[in-house]
Amino acid sequence: MSMTTDLTERYRLFSDEEWFDAIRKSVQDASLGLPAFPPDELVRRANHAELELALTKASEIFRVIKQMARTYGRPLGPPSTVLDYGCGWGRVARFFLRDVPPANLTGCDVDRELVAASQRAMPESNFLSIEPDAPLPFAEESFDLICSVSVLSHLPAPVHIQVVTSLARVLRTGGVLVATTLGRRHLGLMKKWARSPRQDLEAGQQKWLDALPDLDAATQRYEYGEFVSGVTGTLAGLLPGYGIAFAPDAWVQARWPDTLEVVDINHDIWSQSVITARKRGLP
Numbered sequence: 001m002s003m004t005t006d007l008t009e010r011y012r013l014f015s016d017e018e019w020f021d022a023i024r025k026s027v028q029d030a031s032l033g034l035p036a037f038p039p040d041e042l043v044r045r046a047n048h049a050e051l052e053l054a055l056t057k058a059s060e061i062f063r064v065i066k067q068m069a070r071t072y073g074r075p076l077g078p079p080s081t082v083l084d085y086g087c088g089w090g091r092v093a094r095f096f097l098r099d100v101p102p103a104n105l106t107g108c109d110v111d112r113e114l115v116a117a118s119q120r121a122m123p124e125s126n127f128l129s130i131e132p133d134a135p136l137p138f139a140e141e142s143f144d145l146i147c148s149v150s151v152l153s154h155l156p157a158p159v160h161i162q163v164v165t166s167l168a169r170v171l172r173t174g175g176v177l178v179a180t181t182l183g184r185r186h187l188g189l190m191k192k193w194a195r196s197p198r199q200d201l202e203a204g205q206q207k208w209l210d211a212l213p214d215l216d217a218a219t220q221r222y223e224y225g226e227f228v229s230g231v232t233g234t235l236a237g238l239l240p241g242y243g244i245a246f247a248p249d250a251w252v253q254a255r256w257p258d259t260l261e262v263v264d265i266n267h268d269i270w271s272q273s274v275i276t277a278r279k280r281g282l283p
Ligand SMILES: C[S@@+](CC[C@H](N)C(=O)[O-])C[C@H]1O[C@@H](n2cnc3c(N)ncnc32)[C@H](O)[C@@H]1O
Pocket: 046, 047, 085, 086, 087, 088, 089, 090, 091, 092, 108, 109, 110, 111, 114, 132, 148, 149, 150, 151, 154, 155, 159, 163, 239
């Protein structure tokens, strides 16, 4: 039996808390047999945070994704096929390995180096580099569950729509999509940053403020249901318009494709807004 299949067997009966704890400990303890971590530089590139905080946030969003999948009719289990869209270095993807066999776990991202880090950490799962403008290399109706954590949060409106439409195509009928975007919580946070002396802010925070110089106007537009975005320059060479993006509920309800029923938008369960949708049609 291979290392990762052993892993699913070994941790299958762990509670969420025990499982999250094992992943946290695996940063220091290779004997746990859990997926390895990339260099700190890649963690910062993908998550703008140190590893410990990045993992804590990942465990929180994994819990929400799992709960949404159960609530909306696609509980995670050995038969589930899962796609992590914009998987980065596999921060969130690894949490699925207790519930889902590694071969059923797929991740994709436009950043080749991050995809390679995911594949090295989880060799029995499927990690693919994708082109931002090309169709997704998966058959229609491939996945029971798709998650996309902190990806739409960075994409301008036309790309947001294009991505969600592609994800709807590869989601199975009755399958669940959980995606996060920035919301009013982040606008509030940015207003706090704006009140601090500029020299006290981290470079990333300054960049975000520069991308949205009039926060009051941005908030007003958001509350009116307008998509609000600004370019930070990160990844700009690769993806024009990459930056920070706030998608209000009314905009999501109106603009997401009809094949998806938006069943929940929650602003309070995680640091970003969490949108859950189910693919319409006969299950
Ligand atoms: C903030 S990181 C989050 C990574 C990962 N989801 C996580 O939570 O750790 C955003 C990720 O989205 C990827 N990305 C950006 N635009 C994308 C696109 N159009 N399609 C797929 N991935 C994209 C970036 O390369 C990056 O890995």
